[in-house]
Amino acid sequence: MLDLKAIRERPEWVDERLKSRGGRYDLTTFFALEAAQRALRTQTEGLQARRNEISRAIGRLKASGEDASEWLAEMGELGPRLKESEAAMRVKEEELQAELTRLPNLPAEDVPLGPDESGNVVVRSWPEGFTSGPLTENHWDVGERLGILDFSSAAETVGARFTFFRGDGARLVRALTGFMLDLHTREHGYEEILPPFLANKESLFGTGQLPKFEEDLFCLRDDPFYLIPTAEVPLTNLVRGQIVEEARLPLKWTAWTACFRREAGAAGRDTRGLIRQHQFDKVELVWITRPEESMEALESLTRHAEEVLKRLELPYRTVALCTGDLGFASAKTYDLEVWLPGQGRFREISSCSNTLDFQARRMKTRLRRSTSKAVEPVHTLNGSGVAVGRALVAVLENFLQPDGSVVIPDALRPYMGGQTHIKPPTP
RNA sequence: GGAAGGGUGGCAGAGCGGUUGAAUGCAACGGUCUUGAAAACCGUCGAUGGGCGACCAUCCGUGGGUUCAAAUCCCACCCCUUCCGCCA
Numbered sequence: 064m065l066d067l068k069a070i071r072e073r074p075e076w077v078d079e080r081l082k083s084r085g086g087r088y089d090l091t092t093f094f095a096l097e098a099a100q101r102a103l104r105t106q107t108e109g110l111q112a113r114r115n116e117i118s119r120a121i122g123r124l125k126a127s128g129e130d131a132s133e134w135l136a137e138m139g140e141l142g143p144r145l146k147e148s149e150a151a152m153r154v155k156e157e158e159l160q161a162e163l164t165r166l167p168n169l170p171a172e173d174v175p176l177g178p179d180e181s182g183n184v185v186v187r188s189w190p191e192g193f194t195s196g197p198l199t200e201n202h203w204d205v206g207e208r209l210g211i212l213d214f215s216s217a218a219e220t221v222g223a224r225f226t227f228f229r230g231d232g233a234r235l236v237r238a239l240t241g242f243m244l245d246l247h248t249r250e251h252g253y254e255e256i257l258p259p260f261l262a263n264k265e266s267l268f269g270t271g272q273l274p275k276f277e278e279d280l281f282c283l284r285d286d287p288f289y290l291i292p293t294a295e296v297p298l299t300n301l302v303r304g305q306i307v308e309e310a311r312l313p314l315k316w317t318a319w320t321a322c323f324r325r326e327a328g329a330a331g332r333d334t335r336g337l338i339r340q341h342q343f344d345k346v347e348l349v350w351i352t353r354p355e356e357s358m359e360a361l362e363s364l365t366r367h368a369e370e371v372l373k374r375l376e377l378p379y380r381t382v383a384l385c386t387g388d389l390g391f392a393s394a395k396t397y398d399l400e401v402w403l404p405g406q407g408r409f410r411e412i413s414s415c416s417n418t419l420d421f422q423a424r425r426m427k428t429r430l431r432r433s434t435s436k437a438v439e440p441v442h443t444l445n446g447s448g449v450a451v452g453r454a455l456v457a458v459l460e461n462f463l464q465p466d467g468s469v470v471i472p473d474a475l476r477p478y479m480g481g482q483t484h485i486k487p488p489t490p
Numbered sequence: 491g492g493a494a495g496g497g498u499g500g501c502a503g504a505g506c507g508g509u510u511g512a513a514u515g516c517a518a519c520g521g522u523c524u525u526g527a528a529a530a531c532c533g534u535c536g537a538u539g540g541g542c543g544a545c546c547a548u549c550c551g552u553g554g555g556u557u558c559a560a561a562u563c564c565c566a567c568c569c570c571u572u573c574c575g576c577c578a
Binding site: 105118121123125137306308433 | 519
């Protein structure tokens with residue numbers, strides 16, 4: 064949620080930043096609603112002040128046993144007017160709030176300008192200078208041949224975009240997850256969390272999935288809960304509604320969760336394989352910081368995600384998203400794109416964002432400075448560290464051997480009981 | 491699912507129709523004292539919106555209702571705790 068004060072003080076700047084996203088975001092509705100709401104509030108508050116005044120007078124008269132009928136008569140006339148005024152104000156306030164929560168975050172000043180993903184900028188590659196490599200078989204063929212990915216059973220038991228991982232495949236998922244969590248907790252200073260996989264409306268509103276993106280979420284039929292589309296939701300909402308002491312910051316959390324997405328707008332895209340599933344595992348990273356340290360935190364968080372890929376020996380590049388490609392809540396985002404020789408291109412495996420105070424405002428999460436009693440919104444950041452399913456894809460395609468087996472990266476071997484290869488089943 | 495109790499400021503915890511935005515304690519902050527610290531003492535100390543300001547309005551789980559007036563009474567819902575039942 065944008066800062067009302069900032070919109071009032073620098074409307075043309077806010078407008079310019081909004082337009083840089085490429086959507087047709089417009090402040091005219093907002094200002095019209097705001098003016099109407101303000102007028103109604105002034106009127107309502109005047110009536111409320113009068114009501115309080117009269118009530119106090121009545122109280123005083125009754126206490127001393129005097130007659131208060133004159134005041135009661137005025138109240139009889141004022142009461143209905145006040146009720147009406149309050150109701151009208153509430154309606155306008157809701158409309159204004161709806162408009163405000165519809166607006167996305169403002170891109171940070173150093174985000175490259177661009178209309179869509181074509182405007183994104185590669186900021187670094189690993190290994191340095193890496194742009195492409197030889198092509199190989201795609202992961203779904205590899206996985207099915209090795210007997211570790213079973214798409215057809217999943218299609219029977221649920222439907223499209225689900226997978227059974229079997230044998231070494233299931234174990235590899237567990238290994239990747241354990242490896243990532245250990246790296247982040249032992250070397251990067253994160254606290255490990257295992258959160259609920261369901262969340263309520265308030266939480267999804269806090270991180271920005273609701274109300275605009277409800278069609279992307281799985282929702283339960285009989286209970287007011289949603290399946291989380293990312294661990295960002297439960298982790299970030301860990302501080303919803305709270306005033307956090309400055310000394311506790313920054314908070315750094317990591318969590319493995321399954322993530323659930325309806326992929327409503329993605330019909331026909333990535334229909335085969337693990338790239339786009341309704342359910343996938345992800346290790347998430349979340350920071351809650353002081354405002355002045357959040358941009359530096361984004362650099363750290365991104366490096367932490369990159370470290371996962373380096374240790375797994377997976378070539379990747381780091382991309383700064385342009386204004387037109389930013390997510391709704393984000394002010395600045397780096398995507399990590401891993402090289403997939405089965406597809407002959409880079410695919411997103413992590414997305415690291417600084418939302419500044421955008422989520423904090425929606426969540427009402429503030430910090431209290433040790434030097435003053437005033438409170439101000441915190442900054443929140445999130446990033447994948449990294450997507451487990453896509454990491455598995457990258458391992459299968461990058462470590463495929465001429466003999467059809469897959470070598471297990473050194474970093475994962477301790478998590479695979481020392482196993483070095485995944486070989487096809489011997490019939 | 492059944493029964494009982496409870497949701498109040500950063501925390502603990504009073505208030506149960508009328509200057510109560512809310513006693514008290516802890517924490518925090520400022521000061522006195524001290525070589526420094528602790529202790530003690532004095533003072534300050536919720537949030538949001540509006541106004542240059544004196545101030546004004548709103549907020550005691552959420553939403554309705556009663557009343558001239560609601561943190562306080564009534565109704566519904568949500569959440570938490572304990573006991574019983576069921577269960578990994």
